[in-house]
Amino acid sequence: xxxxxxxxxxxxxxxMAAAAYAAVAIDAALHARAAGxxxxxxxSMVRPLRSVVRLVIGQRRTTTAADLVLWRVGLxxxxxxxxxxxxxxxxxxVAVADLPxxxxxxxxxxILAWAAVWMAGWGPNSVFSLIGxxxxxxxxxxxxxxxxxxxxxxxxxxxxxxxxxxxxAQSGLWFVVWMPVAFVVYLLSAAAMAFWGPFExxxxxxxxxxxxxxxxxxxxxxxxxxxxxxxxxxxxMSVPLFLGGGSGPVLPAWAWTFVKTAAVLAAVIWLGRRFxxxxxxxxxxxAWIVLIPLTILQALVVAVVVxxx
Amino acid sequence: xxxxxALRRFAADVPHVLVAQSPAGTAARLxxxxxxxxxxxxxAASPADADLLVVTGPEDPGLAEFFDQAWGQVPGPxxxxxxxxxxxxxxxxxxxKSALAAAEPAAxxxxxxxxxxxxxxxxxxxxxGHGGDAGAHHDPxxxxxxGHGSGEDLPGGLAxxxxxxxxxxxxxxQLHVPLGPVLPAWPAGLVLRTTVQGDVLQDVxxxxxxxxxxxxxFWTAPWHRADTGHAVTIGEATRRRAGAHLDSLARVLTxxxxxxxxxxxxxxxxAVLASAPAAQVASAWFKLAGRLRxxxxxxxxxxxxxxxxxxxxxQAGVTGPALRASRASGDVSARWAIWLDELDELLPHVxxxxxxxDDVEPPRGQGGSAPLLAVLPxxxxxxxxxxxxxxxASFDPDLAELTSEELAxxxxxx
Numbered sequence: 001x002x003x004x005x006x007x008x009x010x011x012x013x014x015x016m017a018a019a020a021y022a023a024v025a026i027d028a029a030l031h032a033r034a035a036g037x038x039x040x041x042x043x044s045m046v047r048p049l050r051s052v053v054r055l056v057i058g059q060r061r062t063t064t065a066a067d068l069v070l071w072r073v074g075l076x077x078x079x080x081x082x083x084x085x086x087x088x089x090x091x092x093x094v095a096v097a098d099l100p101x102x103x104x105x106x107x108x109x110x111i112l113a114w115a116a117v118w119m120a121g122w123g124p125n126s127v128f129s130l131i132g133x134x135x136x137x138x139x140x141x142x143x144x145x146x147x148x149x150x151x152x153x154x155x156x157x158x159x160x161x162x163x164x165x166x167x168x169a170q171s172g173l174w175f176v177v178w179m180p181v182a183f184v185v186y187l188l189s190a191a192a193m194a195f196w197g198p199f200e201x202x203x204x205x206x207x208x209x210x211x212x213x214x215x216x217x218x219x220x221x222x223x224x225x226x227x228x229x230x231x232x233x234x235x236x237m238s239v240p241l242f243l244g245g246g247s248g249p250v251l252p253a254w255a256w257t258f259v260k261t262a263a264v265l266a267a268v269i270w271l272g273r274r275f276x277x278x279x280x281x282x283x284x285x286x287a288w289i290v291l292i293p294l295t296i297l298q299a300l301v302v303a304v305v306v307x308x309x
Numbered sequence: 310x311x312x313x314x315a316l317r318r319f320a321a322d323v324p325h326v327l328v329a330q331s332p333a334g335t336a337a338r339l340x341x342x343x344x345x346x347x348x349x350x351x352x353a354a355s356p357a358d359a360d361l362l363v364v365t366g367p368e369d370p371g372l373a374e375f376f377d378q379a380w381g382q383v384p385g386p387x388x389x390x391x392x393x394x395x396x397x398x399x400x401x402x403x404x405x406k407s408a409l410a411a412a413e414p415a416a417x418x419x420x421x422x423x424x425x426x427x428x429x430x431x432x433x434x435x436x437x438g439h440g441g442d443a444g445a446h447h448d449p450x451x452x453x454x455x456g457h458g459s460g461e462d463l464p465g466g467l468a469x470x471x472x473x474x475x476x477x478x479x480x481x482x483q484l485h486v487p488l489g490p491v492l493p494a495w496p497a498g499l500v501l502r503t504t505v506q507g508d509v510l511q512d513v514x515x516x517x518x519x520x521x522x523x524x525x526x527f528w529t530a531p532w533h534r535a536d537t538g539h540a541v542t543i544g545e546a547t548r549r550r551a552g553a554h555l556d557s558l559a560r561v562l563t564x565x566x567x568x569x570x571x572x573x574x575x576x577x578x579x580a581v582l583a584s585a586p587a588a589q590v591a592s593a594w595f596k597l598a599g600r601l602r603x604x605x606x607x608x609x610x611x612x613x614x615x616x617x618x619x620x621x622x623x624q625a626g627v628t629g630p631a632l633r634a635s636r637a638s639g640d641v642s643a644r645w646a647i648w649l650d651e652l653d654e655l656l657p658h659v660x661x662x663x664x665x666x667d668d669v670e671p672p673r674g675q676g677g678s679a680p681l682l683a684v685l686p687x688x689x690x691x692x693x694x695x696x697x698x699x700x701x702a703s704f705d706p707d708l709a710e711l712t713s714e715e716l717a718x719x720x721x722x723x
Contacts, residue, residue, distance in 0.1 A: 031572070035349065060384070131508040207694065215358070
């Protein structure tokens with residue numbers, strides 16, 4: 001596992017934005033199909049660009065007695081957290097930084113999203129926005145523990161917190177094969193962390209957009225775009241953690257990373273649109289009573305296997 | 310400047326539309342929604358995300374203030390159009406799109422060009438209309454003061470939150486928040502005057518606006534015409550009733566956060582109302598109904614919410630699907646499940662040419678929407694915001710149905 005040259009730090013945000021753009025295009029195409037419109041590849045690719053241009057030229061709003069500093073810091077933190085998390089994401093056999101505590105770094109950056117959404121919700125001094133921000137705090141309490149146990153399971157099996165090491169440990173057998181529960185819970189919590197799809201309650205339509213209710217122009221672009229980046233990085237991390245990273249026959253490692261990431265991302269988006277948005281007053285119980293014991297059991301099984309090897 | 314204009318035209322090709330409906334504007338709203346779906350123009354959830362405000366239905370002075378307030382919160386470049394009736398939808402939306410493409414570029418932070426808000430009482434309404442600030446925009450870099458009469462020493466001239474005991478015996482902030490009338494998937498014209506702590510509704514009073522007089526209630530029009538001696542077929546009334554259930558179902562699905570299912574329900578609704586043949590409608594419906602019935606998640610999310618017992622329902626004079634649902638489990642799940650069952654029965658009869666008789670009831674039963682409004686406060690008090698939204702959507706009262714006697718009796722005086 002190598003580290004990319006220093007200039008890759010500059011490329012990373014652009015690569016993330018491009019991946020997020022592709023995800024939005026897939027999502028838009030699926031929605032168009034549900035609405036009974038004909039879907040063309042060209043149309044799906046141009047459509048998000050119109051939205052981007054619309055937000056770039058649109059007016060930014062401020063609200064009465066808003067806490068501007070908190071609000072703007074919250075908005076910017078979403079894409080910053082996503083890009084920072086992507087620093088340890090391997091592309092083929094190369095990551096921007098293969099930190100010895102890569103998994104911890106990744107998880108820490110994700111948790112920035114809690115503060116970000118809460119600040120973005122609190123800042124505009126608006127009821128719906130505030131409720132949306134708090135909804136995400138409740139969501140964090142529900143998804144984060146199962147998520148961490150899923151991460152720990154992969155790290156336990158590889159006996160390292162270095163993401164590169166986790167990929168190398170899967171040279172014989174992908175982790176998804178013998179820790180399917182951790183894999184499924186990981187993807188579930190990836191959607192929850194990116195407050196996307198079935199976990200979109202913090203931006204719920206019932207709340208007129210929740211934490212995003214008062215956002216327009218570039219502010220909205222940064223926040224919603226950052227949310228898509230979070231989804232992309234969280235889902236992409238499942239490839240090195242559970243799907244063997246860039247390993248595979250014939251194709252080069254970077255191509256396998258691309259193929260696997262695209263496949264998982266498309267599957268998650270397709271599945272996510274098939275469910276209503278779960279509310280935390282229902283899901284929290286499920287997360288604590290069902291998912292946490294399941295992920296602990298999964299970690300236990302993996303730990304026993306590692307000790308017996 | 311050529312580049313700016315080109316960018317505006319490029320972006321204006323897909324405007325985000327905020328639909329604001331007056332109670333008599335159902336037909337116009339349906340027409341607008343249909344055009345939006347076919348063209349792929351997204352519906353904005355809040356004024357901040359909109360470029361185009363579309364007011365549907367006849368002018369309603371009671372609502373004008375709320376609509377102006379929403380308009381005051383739409384960021385530029387923006388346009389506003391009025392769609393009085395269904396036939397005006399396409400023309401008005403095209404006009405809105407051209408106006409957007411030609412709109413003056415919005416200077417960053419320049420809000421002095423905005424119209425002042427429609428004289429609403431901004432001090433006691435820190436979130437009028439949709440939960441934002443009351444639409445006063447100021448230049449963050451200037452010392453521009455709003456004249457708010459009293460309350461100049463308060464932040465932004467807004468009333469501060471008060472304190473009150475919450476359900477756990479703590480003393481927490483209270484806010485007075487009106488919900489509606491400009492909210493996604495919300496009954497037209499309805500305003501709930503609520504006191505909230507966090508996301509819990511403590512005190513709910515039903516208010517709203519509907520022009521007094523025989524408003525043209527779209528969903529009960531066939532029955533109204535039959536009462537006034539016109540010949541109406543069973544098929545026509547059945548289509549209207551099925552359309553009403555599908556419209557309400559789409560609202561529940563929107564509020565529960567399932568946009569694709571909501572979209573499919575609207576497609577079936579539009580097909581039923583557009584006189585599509587029964588066989589074609591039925592196949593689309595059974596596919597959707599199967600998906601909804603199989604969805605354990607949907608049931609799990611709506612079970613046990615807003616339980617209305619059959620005694621309470623009968624006492625309030627509730628009729629139609631809501632009464633029948635109260636004889637089952639009486640919760641939000643039961644209410645949408647009843648719509649599904651009724652749609653199964655209704656859709657094969659949409660081409661029935663028999664004469665409409667009294668045993669075919671209107672969508673919300675013979676008792677109409679007034680009892681549905683009457684049971685809301687008790688069911689909503691103490692619920693969390695998301696639950697409250699689902700309960701309202703599961704009854705989906707139609708304010709246009711209210712008779713002048715019911716208005717006089719104070720059903721909207723909260």
